Amino acid sequence: MPLFNAAESLLSVAFEKRIAYYTERVAEKLDSVLPSASQPPKRLHDAMRYAVFNGGKRVRPLLVYAAGECLGLAESILDAPAAAIELIHAFSLVHDDLPAMDDDDLRRGKPTVHRQFDEATAILAADALQPLAFSVLADMQDVAATTRTKLVKLVADACGSTGMTGGQSMDLAAEGTAISTDEIETMYSLKTGALIHASVVSASILCEKLSPDRASAIDAFGRTIGVAFQIKDDILDVEGETHVIGKRTGADQRLGKATYPGLMGIDHARSRCDSLLRNALEQLDDFGAAADSLRWLARYIVERGN
Numbered sequence: 001m002p003l004f005n006a007a008e009s010l011l012s013v014a015f016e017k018r019i020a021y022y023t024e025r026v027a028e029k030l031d032s033v034l035p036s037a038s039q040p041p042k043r044l045h046d047a048m049r050y051a052v053f054n055g056g057k058r059v060r061p062l063l064v065y066a067a068g069e070c071l072g073l074a075e076s077i078l079d080a081p082a083a084a085i086e087l088i089h090a091f092s093l094v095h096d097d098l099p100a101m102d103d104d105d106l107r108r109g110k111p112t113v114h115r116q117f118d119e120a121t122a123i124l125a126a127d128a129l130q131p132l133a134f135s136v137l138a139d140m141q142d143v144a145a146t147t148r149t150k151l152v153k154l155v156a157d158a159c160g161s162t163g164m165t166g167g168q169s170m171d172l173a174a175e176g177t178a179i180s181t182d183e184i185e186t187m188y189s190l191k192t193g194a195l196i197h198a199s200v201v202s203a204s205i206l207c208e209k210l211s212p213d214r215a216s217a218i219d220a221f222g223r224t225i226g227v228a229f230q231i232k233d234d235i236l237d238v239e240g241e242t243h244v245i246g247k248r249t250g251a252d253q254r255l256g257k258a259t260y261p262g263l264m265g266i267d268h269a270r271s272r273c274d275s276l277l278r279n280a281l282e283q284l285d286d287f288g289a290a291a292d293s294l295r296w297l298a299r300y301i302v303e304r305g306n
Ligand code: GRG
Pocket: 055, 056, 057, 058, 059, 060, 092, 093, 095, 096, 101, 108, 159, 160, 164, 165, 168, 191, 192, 229, 230, 233, 306
C-alpha cells in the first residue's frame, strides 16, 4: 500500500508556499541575529554567515513552525527557537566537516567553511554560532522567563553529551566496527534525532495548556521522525554513490561508518524508514488538520531526494 496517495502529494502547491514562507521567515530572523559581516572581527562574522546561509533545507526550523501550527501557536514566538536550532545545526555541520571529523571539502555543493576560510576560522565560527543560539533564546520577548529557561535546557540537552555530541562521539567510535541495529538507532536518535526532536518539542514548551497525552504524542513524533531522518540520510548516501555524479556521496562507506543500510542492506533500511514514518504519523492521529504541515514534513523527510 502506498504511504500516501496522489491527492496527498507531498509537495502540494499550498505546502510549497508554506515552506517558502517559513524558510524566508527564519532567514530574516537569522539575518537579524547574526552580526553583520562588516562588523569586526569581519572574517569570523563572514564565516558564521557563510555557514548559515549556504543552501540548507531548514528542516529543523520548518518542524518548529509546523509543530507550532499543530498546537495553535503564534508564528512570532516560533522565530527564536527556529533560528536558534538552525544555528546549532549550522555549527554542528562546520565541526562535522573538519579534518578531525569527516574531513569534507564540500557541503551542499560548496566549499566547507574550513576550505572557504581556514581551519581555525571554521572552529571559531562554530564556537560562536553555538552560544549565539542560546542568546537568541534568552532574548525572546513576550515569553515568560521560566519558559525561556526550559527552551534553553531543551536545546542544550539536545546538543550536549547525552544528545548530538554524544551521538557524534558514538558514531566516530563505531567506525570500522560491527554494531547492532539497536545500537545504530540509539546513535542516530542522539546524533541527528535529538535536534529534530527538540525542534518539535520546542513548540510543546511554548504551548501553555498542552495536555500530557498531546505532549507525549508530539514527543514520540519527534523521536521517531528524527531516527527516520538519519536512516534516509544514509540511504541517500548509498544511492548517490551510484546515481549522482559530482556530489559527495558514498562517503559513509569510504569512512567505514556504521550505518543502517551498511548493516541491514538498503531494502531493509527503506522499509525501516517507512515503518518509522507510519509510526510517526500515527502519533498525529488526534490532531486533525492542524497537524497537516507536520504530516507533510514527516513524509518529506523520508521521501526527499537530498
Ligand atoms: C560540540 C555540540 C557539538 C557538536 C559537535 C559534529 C558534531 C559534534 C555533531 C554533528 C552531528 C551531525 C553532523 C549529524 C548529522 C546530521 C545530519 C543528517 C545533517 C544533515 O542535515 P540536513 O540534511 O542538512 O538537514 P542541510 O544541508 O539541509 O542543512
